Amino acid sequence: MKVKVCGLRDPENIAAVNGLDVDYLGLIFHPDSPRFAGQASLSEWLSANDALLNGTELVGVFVNGEIDYLLNTVHDFHLDWVQLHGTESPGYCQELKLLWSVNTLRKAGISKAFSITPDFDFSRTNDYVGSCSLFVFDTGGHKQAGGTGRKWDWSKLKEYTGPVPFLLSGGIGPEDADAINAIDHPQFKGIDLNSRFETRPGFKDVAELRTFLDQLD
Structure with missing residues (x-):
């Protein structure tokens, strides 16, 4: 089972x-988020400590961002993935994939997040199959961009x-390891x-994470 820890922004953490x-490791590049990670100092730290990550993949989370902003951020923060967490269309994802196929910029995998509500129709994901190699199924039914900290009905999977x-x-x-x-x-x-798993926005409780991860199969 793969594990992504998102909302990080402090180098030591x-x-x-x-x-x-x-x-x-997930970094949020939505300016309105309290976990915004777009500081130049973090980019510089990641560049200087690339070997420290030792194969761990960096995921940048964006919400309806301009494509140029995504391309530049992938380069500056050495991202391996972009996670699109807004209302990005299939055409947006296809354009992004095409741009990376025809230029020499640093490339990233494309992940699309979907907000799952009781009436969500999973056929909506079909048009993203050609451009996205990973989906994220998150809690829907809220107005603000990004996560809510609330669960949805996983039986809908x-x-x-x-x-x-x-x-x-x-x-x-x-408490969710068994489920x-x-x-x-x-x-x-x-x-x-x-x-x-936070002590405050953007800072994870490492001991609590370790205890939880030890319980996963």
């Missing part, structure tokens, strides 16, 4: 979380029959952790 052997693997997101907390271990879905790739 990033290094400590990376020491837990997680697979993805049985309705997803698409070919793209996904990360489960939305309000996952220390996560019980998920049986062919495209379930892993989990996306954020606010339920």
Whole structure:
């Protein structure tokens, strides 16, 4: 099971979380987020400490960002993935993939987040299959961009029959290890952790994360 820890922005905390052997470290590049990670000092630290990550993949989270902003941020922050967490269209994702296929800029995988509500129709993901190699299923039904810290009804996952693997997101907390271990879905790739493991926005409780990760299969 892959593990992404998102909403990081402090170099010391990033290094400590990376020491837990997680697979993805998430940095949020939505200016309105209290976890905004777009500081030049962080870019400089990541460039100077590239070897420290030792294969851990960096994910940049964007909300309806201009494509030039994404391209520049992928380069400046050495990102391996972009996670599109707004209302980005299939055409937007296709344009991004095309741009990376025809130039020499640093390239990133494309992940699309979907806000899951009780009436969400998973066929909406079909038009993203050609451009996105990972989905994130997060809690829907709220007005603000980004996560809510609340869970959705994970039994709805049985309705997803698409070919793209996904990360489960939305309000996952220390008490959820057994429920996560019980998920049986062919495209379930892993989990996306954020606010339920924080001491304050942008700072993760490393000891609590370690205890939780030890409980996962």
